[in-house]
Amino acid sequence: MTDLSAFPITRKWPAKNPDIIQLYSLPTPNGVKVSIALEELGLPYEPHRIEFGPNDQKTPEFVSLNPNGRIPAIIDPHGPGGQPIGLFESGAILWYLAEKTGKLIPADPAKKYETLCWVMFQMGGVGPMLGQFGHFYKFAAEKVANNSYPMERYRDEAKRLLGVMEAQLKDRQWIVGDTYTVADIALFPWVRGADIFYGGRDVIGYGDFPAVMDWLDRCMARPASQKGIDIPVKAPAEA
Template sequence: MSDLSAFPITKKWPAKNPDILQLYSLPTPNGVKLAIALEELGLAYEPHRIEFGPDGVKSPEFISLNPNGRIPAIIDPNGPDGRPIGLFESGAILVYLAEKTGKLIPADAAGRYETLAWVMFQMSGVGPMFGQFGHFHKFAADKVANNPYPAERYRDESRRLLSILEERLKDRQWIMGDEYTIADITTFPWIRGADIFYGGREALGYADFPSVMAWLERCVARPASQKGLEIPAKA
C-alpha cells in the first residue's frame, strides 16, 4: 500500500485507497477538467470535494499541496520513478496525465507542441478573461452598475477569443482536427461555464459562433464528459 503520509492534505482528506490517484477539486470550469480527463483515460482515482473558504482551499492542509489555494490538485502515488508526486494547476496536470498515459495528446512532436499551444491559449486567455467576464456580469454587476467599462472590456475580450476558436474549429471536429485532446478538455468547460454558471450566453453572443457551439455539444456529449462534469459530487 502506498504511503502518502508525507502529504499533509491526506490528514484532512484521508485516502480510502492510497494506491490510486487522489483528486482534490470542485465541479467548476477549472475543476471538472481533471475528472473529465481521468474518465477519458480510464485511470482509477479518488475524488475529494474541496470547498471554497478557510476550511477548504484556504486551509493549511490544502495550501501545503497548492500554495496558490485554488482547485484542482492531485497526488499520484505512482509518479515518476514510481514515487508519489503532488501537482497543482489544471494545465500542468493535464499535460502530466497525457504524458503519463500517452493519450489525449499527439504522439508526433509537432502535434504535441501545437496541442500545448492551445492548452496555453486557454490557460492564459480563455480562463482568465471568461472568469473576469463572469465576475462583472453576474457577481459584481451591482458594483459596476454605473460603470459599464469592466463588463464591456471582458465581454469584448471573451468574444475576441471565441472568434479565434470559431476560425480554428471551422471544418474541424476537434481543436487538433480528428483527434480529441487535452486542448479540447481544458477549453470546453469554460465555454460551457460562461453560460451555465454566469448566464452569459446572450451577452457573449454565442449564436455568432456556430462552429464553437457545435464543437461544445460534441465535447459535452462524450460519456466521460457527462460523468466528469458532476465530479466531485456533493456529499
C-alpha cells in the same frame, strides 16, 4: 499500500485507497478539466470535494499541496520513478496525465506541441477572460452598476477569443484536427461555464460562433464529459 503521509493534505482529506490518484477539486470550469480527463483515460481516482464556502482551498493542509490555494490539485501515488507526486494547476495536471498515459495528446511531435499551444491559450486567455467576465457580469454587477467598462472589457475579450476558436474549428472536428486531446478538455468547460455558471450566452453572443457551439455539443456528448462534469459530487447531506 502506498504511504501518502508525507502529504499533509491527506490528514484533512484522508485517502480511502492511497494506491490510486487523489483528486482535490470542485465542479468548476477549472476543476472538471481533471475529472473529465481521468474519466477519458480510465485512470482510477478518489475525488475529494474542496468547498469554497468554508475556504477549504485556503487551509494549511490544502496550501501544502498547492501554495496558490486554488483547485484542482492531485496526488499521484505512482509518479515518476514510481514515487508519489503532488501536482497543481489544471493545465499542468492535464499535460502530466496525458504524458503519463500516452493518450489525449498526438504522437506526432509537431501536433503535440500544437496541442500544448492551445492548452496555454486556455490557461492564459480563455479561462482568465471568461472568468473576469463572469465576475463583473454576475457576481459584482451591483458594484459596477454605474460603470459598464469592466463587464464590457471582458465581454469583448471573451468574444474575441471565441472568434479565434471559431476560426480554428471551422474545418475541424476538434481543436487540433481529427483527434480529441487535452486541448479540447481544457477549453470546453470554460465555454460551457460562461453560459451555465454566469448566464452569459446571450450577452457574449454564442449564436455568432456556430462552429464553437457544434464542437461544444460534441465535447459534452462524450460519456466521460457527462460523468466528469459533476465530480466531485456533493455528499448526501449537502445535496
